[in-house]
Amino acid sequence: MIKIMIAILQLVLFIAAAPILSGLISKIKNNIRLRKGQSILQPYYNLAKLFFKGEVVSETASWIFRVTPIVVLSSTLTAAALIPVFISSSPMHQAGDFLVLVFIFALGRFFMALSALDTGSFFGGMGSSREMFISSLVEPALCMVIFSISLQFGSTDISAFNGIYAVSVSSIVAAIALFLITIAETSRIPVDNQETHLELTMIHEAMVLEYSGRSLAFIEMASYIKQMIFFFLIAQIVFPIALPVFNSLIQLASWILWYLARIIIIAISVVLVEVSVAKMRLFRVADFLGFAFVLGIIAVICAMLGV
């Protein structure tokens, strides 16, 4: 029972906190570009606006288009419930292991890509094709990352990345690989660009182009949560953190601060990459993710050597 409570708490926290991360990233990005930038709460305003707006659905669309936002959101939330955030073992660890995370994200993506083809819009097809291309290249790299972490931990249990409290060469290399994967998965520069709607470059935005109103709010929410999950995974690998010690209030407070700060560090690194790199051509993404895959292999070798 307590586990279910924790899982629900975790979900609520993910839903509540995920958008702020995007707001933060865009704020820092704008500041670096010497702009004032929007408030970091802007994603919440956007979500609220979308949530209470009417919706336009294409006449070509079928039920796939209608169910996709719900499938995407529920699969992302399932992934969020699977990972252990506050306790060393995941509340839902009986449902699946680390590998299941990959497949759960695949479920949401599958429907997302179908819904993009559903409206008969050429933008949708473009986005869907590109998204599936990138995701199919992400999977082996992600597999190697999971693999290297599990090797250190001794099993592919979902708490693996939470269970190695010592930073090793292997986990740093794995984290870099995961960082590249995160950039691809959360549609950031240099793989994709969330800020533009240019038909030549957009990937994720092309897929959701036909969505509006509440459905769009759902999909946006799902992307925020997905981003949070990935950031959290990286943070936990490079800056592992043990359970809080409840000796004093100050200790607890510093624990919480460090807990949040490391996620912000990841966010800042993403921003630095985004402002300093130009978006690459779609076919160069294969090299980019190939590099992530090679890093994954190096991480595995390091894990085997025990460093």
Added chain:
Amino acid sequence: MMNIFHKQFFLFDPLSLFFLLVIFIISLPSAVYSFGYLKGEYSSAKITLTWFLLSAFVLSMAFVVTVGNCLVFLVFWEIMSLVSYFLVVFDSTHEKSIKAGMIYIVMTHIGTAFLIAAFLVMYKYANSFDFFAIKNACQVMPAQTKNIVFLLLLIGFGTKAGIVPLHIWLPYAHPQAPSHISSIMSGVMIKTAIYGIIRFVIFILGINSSWWGVLVLILAVITCLVGIIYSLMERDIKRLLAYSSVENIGIVLLGVGLAMFFISVNLPYLAVFSLIAGLYHLINHAIFKGLLFLCAGSVYKATGTRDIEKLGGLIKKMPQTSAYFLLGAMAISALPPLNGFVSEWLTLQAFFLGVFNVTGGTRLFLGICAAMLALTSGLAAACFVRAFGITFLGKPRSHYAEGAKEVALSMKIGMSFLSFLIIIFGLAAVKIMKLLAKVAGGAIGLDTGAMSFSLNSFVLSPQAGKDIYLSTPLLLLMLTLLGTAGFCIYMLFGRKRVITYRTWDCGYYKLDSRNEYTATAFSKPFRIAFSFFLMPYRRTQKIRESFYHVKSFTYETHTTLIFKKYIYDPAIALVFRLAGSMKRIQPGSIHLYLGYIFVTLLLLIIFMHRF
């Protein structure tokens, strides 16, 4: 030769029974489906003929997996091949069918030749064709001979299974048969080759050295990737599915090869686990590929075309067929909580367990195999997004698709039965793994009662010590609960109205099906990323009325089938050249033939006299 019918004729061990189950579980819905499918498609005489051929086909497969004697096995193997040949050329009015049949029958006989060679070598040691006699004899067989027998068996069965580069017949033959036969061929027939590998290599021959497993793993990885990449390029829906069968045979072989490897390094429990993963994927593939072929048949029946570029928008015209196809596509893309997901997870897990338990460079090899499996599964998802999205979603791309209607009831029954199985095999994973443990244990010769992986009522955890869990019912529960919550939030809380309007068209106002993304465009990134292997080329042609006016312009893009171009075409050319040079001694003159007879006679007399 008197001992052909000596000892057991039939062998009903768990392995045989499992394959019998696979055969009948697919054949039954396919047979039901054929009532509706054949009606109106063929004359009544031909329909009667298909029933005869179908029964013969299913029976011969049933015998193949149950007989306990090599010679009888070969007889039924041949009957199976020949009957399926007649089914491939069933639409004998099409030139394509004749060609497909030709490729099929040549390839399958090359395979059988290797099998005969393997059986004869085994006979030499056992003096019997009985499975158990050979099994005993194999224990004293020299290692070198064992290696040769293994390679002969691998080529022989590999041809039937469609291991790359012996897969060449599969994408021709499977699509040409009537759809319910395609579903049996792709779902079941190629699995009899896996039965052969498990039965003859693992069960009878016994694993000799670890390179056997490694070889099978390498072949399996290549098979997976080649199969799915070709599948992504294909625009004929049935050929797309046939190539995807090549890929899935690769995944099954990953499990089987891993089991062989684990036996050789003396990790029997992991071997059982890997074989369970392989067998699980085998039956899963039988189910969803069977279903997908039936759905493709329905699409063909309703529209009259198999070209997905001409389809589209069928989800509104054929709601049930498209729902079944979607389910099959989700299962084959390994999406939770369906059956394909469970078996791919198990296979990946088998690789991970291998890495935890073996030592040396093999660990990295196994890891990379696992990553390639992940790549395959990503590409498979892309392939089936494309297959489903282009065929069923969007606007109809031609009049073929516009006139489509939902298919007859018997066809729907066949498809719904298999759809039901997809869900059952996903959710009841624990029960099924328990049964498969017996099958795999029997094949490897290990009592699975003391297996180190624990299975409790609803989760399965393959590893003792640090438990790993997977529970599809729990995943489904979470997904549905969260989905329902999401749906409630969506429907309640000041919901505004939903307007149905045109797809956004940049103010063009004439968006029609020609503006849609095509299947060829969808696979373009993949074509470029894998261009080192696919070698795409363009063919353009301008037809001019005058120098200044181009009347029409044709643009084609093709990919090079490298196995055909660099292996099979030269081989065929060689055969023809040899035949051509043989022709020279056969000019049709009776005098010359009389001369041949005379010379032969002379030589024979000399031969008899001398030796």
